[in-house]
Amino acid sequence: MTDRYSLLILPGDGIGPEVMAEVVKVIDWFQAHRGMAFDVSHDLVGGAAYDAHGAPLSDATMARAQAVDAVLLGAVGGPKYDALDFSLKPERGLLRLRKEMDLFANLRPAQCFEALADFSSLKREIVAGLDLLIVRELTSGIYFGEPRGIHSDDNNPDNEGGRVGINTQRYTSGEIRRVARSAFELARKRGNRVCSMEKANVMESGILWREEVTWVHQNEYPDVELSHMYADNGAMQLVRNPRQFDVIVTDNLFGDILSDAAAMLTGSLGMLPSASLGAPMANGRPKALYEPVHGSAPDIAGKALANPIACILSFAMALRYSFGELAAADALEAAVERVLSDGVRTADLMGPEGGHPVSTAEMGDKIIAALEA
Numbered sequence: 453m454t455d456r457y458s459l460l461i462l463p464g465d466g467i468g469p470e471v472m473a474e475v476v477k478v479i480d481w482f483q484a485h486r487g488m489a490f491d492v493s494h495d496l497v498g499g500a501a502y503d504a505h506g507a508p509l510s511d512a513t514m515a516r517a518q519a520v521d522a523v524l525l526g527a528v529g530g531p532k533y534d535a536l537d538f539s540l541k542p543e544r545g546l547l548r549l550r551k552e553m554d555l556f557a558n559l560r561p562a563q564c565f566e567a568l569a570d571f572s573s574l575k576r577e578i579v580a581g582l583d584l585l586i587v588r589e590l591t592s593g594i595y596f597g598e599p600r601g602i603h604s605d606d607n608n609p610d611n612e613g614g615r616v617g618i619n620t621q622r623y624t625s626g627e628i629r630r631v632a633r634s635a636f637e638l639a640r641k642r643g644n645r646v647c648s649m650e651k652a653n654v655m656e657s658g659i660l661w662r663e664e665v666t667w668v669h670q671n672e673y674p675d676v677e678l679s680h681m682y683a684d685n686g687a688m689q690l691v692r693n694p695r696q697f698d699v700i701v702t703d704n705l706f707g708d709i710l711s712d713a714a715a716m717l718t719g720s721l722g723m724l725p726s727a728s729l730g731a732p733m734a735n736g737r738p739k740a741l742y743e744p745v746h747g748s749a750p751d752i753a754g755k756a757l758a759n760p761i762a763c764i765l766s767f768a769m770a771l772r773y774s775f776g777e778l779a780a781a782d783a784l785e786a787a788v789e790r791v792l793s794d795g796v797r798t799a800d801l802m803g804p805e806g807g808h809p810v811s812t813a814e815m816g817d818k819i820i821a822a823l824e825a
């Protein structure tokens with residue numbers, strides 16, 4: 453019997469619904485032509501949910517997200533919602549999903565398609581063929597650690613201004629081990645190499661990080677190649693020779709910075725997918741949310757200019773990491789590669805030489821045509 457995969461689609465705001473419409477075409481194609489069976493439901497998040505329910509994510513939507521195999525999200529936000537109270541802002545809907553689903557591993561691939569190598573800020577010969585994956589710890593570390601805050605420092609006469617700002621880097625061994633396991637599991641599905649990055653030279657939390665990653669490696673994943681690197685050197689290596697990496701695992705703060713740097717190696721924001729994974733559910737699949745890295749792009753919303761590839765590649769990640777459909781994921785990524793090498797471009801991918809950009813829907817159709825071929 454065919455496995456059935458349940459998917460909750462949350463298109464969100466701005467270009468979210470436009471790019472998600474192309475993903476729905478791709479899902480329909482896999483159902484019609486590859487015998488896959490998806491139970492797809494649609495719901496609201498962000499400003500769209502606020503308009504309908506007065507909250508950026510309703511309790512009913514949250515419960516639905518907890519019950520499915522994977523959530524696919526477009527983007528949230530827009531100028532219409534800028535004046536809302538912090539707790540009602542569209543982004544709170546996304547943060548609630550990440551928090552309540554306990555999505556502790558954020559996956560950001562940086563893959564350089566041959567046809568777009570000239571879009572990178574680095575030389576073609578450094579980035580062509582690049583394919584690395586950054587696994588960032590997402591629910592702990594310095595963004596969440598206590599104590600935190602801005603306090604008066606009145607008793608310190610040497611402190612001009614009289615205030616002190618505090619954040620705390622704090623990791624438990626359990627938090628490190630679970631994200632390390634995610635990285636080793638992912639490496640087994642790719643190039644089988646993990647590089648762990650921290651600052652064990654100057655931070656105790658970095659020493660613990662290195663010890664715990666090593667423990668998980670020795671006890672559970674000795675077949676995967678593990679190396680360690682200080683995160684500052686990692687930043688340098690990412691721009692010097694990024695192709696040396698397969699999977700990089702790092703903490704919340706370093707991962708935030710390193711994944712943005714890695715993103716720029718590949719060119720346009722409209723190309724970048726992401727996934728956030730949590731603990732395995734009863735059926736063995738991890739809790740999962742897939743979304744493009746870009747936002748709701750209000751400047752181009754409603755103009756058929758949005759590039760749907762980041763969202764389509766996010767679905768390819770769902771095929772790979774939630775459903776284990778590796779051949780389907782490879783086929784979809786190859787279809788994107790094919791369309792790009794045929795010179796098909798949305799407006800964001802036009803070089804200085806110009807040309808005729810295709811619309812959001814035309815890009816989706818071309819990718820489907822490449823799947824057919």
Ligand code: NAD
Binds near residue numbers: 526746752
């Ligand atoms: P953005 O990513 O929406 O847009 C940045 C620039 O990139 C814009 O010029 C936009 O036109 C372009 N761009 C983005 N995605 C594109 C695509 N698929 N195709 C072609 N061009 C694309 O970031 P922003 O302008 O800083 O933020 C806009 C809104 O999105 C804000 O409300 C922000 O809070 C929100 N936002 C949401 C998310 C999310 O939902 N995960 C992420 C970032 C920003």
